[in-house]
Amino acid sequence: MAKILVLGANGQLGSDLMKIFVNTTHEVCGLTQMDLDAASVDAASQLANYTGYDYVINCIATTNVDGCEDNPDLAFVLNSAFVVKLAKFCQEQQSILIQISTDYVLDGTTDKPILETAKPNPLNVYGLSKYAGEIAVNSNCNKYFILRVASLFGIAGAAGKGGNFINTMLRLANEKDSWQVIDDQFSSPTHTLDVAQAICSLIDDKITDFGIYNCVSSTGCSWYEFTREILSLSGLNPDKVKRVSYKDYQFKAKRPQYTILDNSKLAKYHVMPDYKQALEEYLKLKQMINKNERTNA
Numbered sequence: 001m002a003k004i005l006v007l008g009a010n011g012q013l014g015s016d017l018m019k020i021f022v023n024t025t026h027e028v029c030g031l032t033q034m035d036l037d038a039a040s041v042d043a044a045s046q047l048a049n050y051t052g053y054d055y056v057i058n059c060i061a062t063t064n065v066d067g068c069e070d071n072p073d074l075a076f077v078l079n080s081a082f083v084v085k086l087a088k089f090c091q092e093q094q095s096i097l098i099q100i101s102t103d104y105v106l107d108g109t110t111d112k113p114i115l116e117t118a119k120p121n122p123l124n125v126y127g128l129s130k131y132a133g134e135i136a137v138n139s140n141c142n143k144y145f146i147l148r149v150a151s152l153f154g155i156a157g158a159a160g161k162g163g164n165f166i167n168t169m170l171r172l173a174n175e176k177d178s179w180q181v182i183d184d185q186f187s188s189p190t191h192t193l194d195v196a197q198a199i200c201s202l203i204d205d206k207i208t209d210f211g212i213y214n215c216v217s218s219t220g221c222s223w224y225e226f227t228r229e230i231l232s233l234s235g236l237n238p239d240k241v242k243r244v245s246y247k248d249y250q251f252k253a254k255r256p257q258y259t260i261l262d263n264s265k266l267a268k269y270h271v272m273p274d275y276k277q278a279l280e281e282y283l284k285l286k287q288m289i290n291k292n293e294r295t296n297a
């Protein structure tokens, strides 16, 4: 049994972690922003209230990629400076830090699944602030896992983004006859429940092979292909969605075009499903929850 502290326990990933740990023998404490304000100047002294944990899992972040271009101060305070404090705290406590990072630390100038050894080269403020978070971990504590996740979808929806991509596509399918989705930007869409299960395996199996891991679905696709799959699996017409090129789409923040990650390093300890299986599982869960909500209403 391990003592585990989850930071950002209300978020999309944090809430799935809390769900997974409830069914284990681990002792878990989940903190929200009400318990610990990571943006506060005294975040380090707030952390000092939570000593004696074997693992600290950091799901706190500001995740709105375009929003980070408008508010780089907040991005660097939450995604980098707080992580310096947290990594020092974990080093003092000899806790294992599990820091959640992102595929957006990469520049995406490749066309093959990317290994953990690829050199980061972030293209936007969000990616740069998360890369600074990785450096903060690596330079301030010894026992850590940096898990690079990507294109997350979970039942809670990303607080920072006001939902998730799947919900947006299902809403558009109800509202429109057709709409456009990018067909030349590729990533590894990943269910937060699968990330939570991977973290649980690392803890259950007491893995000490510390370092950076790609923690994503075992396959990837373009946003257009992902949308077709979402619509098909939901019994909707996939032909409603039309292709558009990344070049013709207006974003505030520049995005990497290819960040399908190679997860074979993680697969030694935990096998992730492919993105289609992950999506199917998510849609089943979502339907079950919607059905229960209707029944309970």
Ligand SMILES: NC(=O)c1ccc[n+]([C@@H]2O[C@H](COP(=O)([O-])OP(=O)(O)OC[C@H]3O[C@@H](n4cnc5c(N)ncnc54)[C@H](OP(=O)(O)O)[C@@H]3O)[C@@H](O)[C@H]2O)c1
Pocket (backbone or CB within 6 Å): 007, 008, 009, 010, 011, 012, 013, 014, 032, 033, 034, 036, 037, 038, 039, 040, 058, 059, 060, 061, 062, 063, 078, 100, 101, 102, 103, 130, 149, 150, 151, 152, 153, 157, 158, 159, 160, 161
């Ligand atoms: N979403 C994606 O597609 C994606 C892609 C790649 C990587 N990631 C990474 O995955 C991790 C989890 O993302 P997510 O999708 O679960 O994000 P999320 O739902 O937006 O969760 C972010 C969490 O940060 C917490 N938070 C924000 N400001 C805070 C503050 N000042 N003090 C304390 N807590 C604060 C929020 O707490 P409250 O709920 O209490 O406000 C929330 O629980 C992040 O590290 C993110 O960078 C996400």
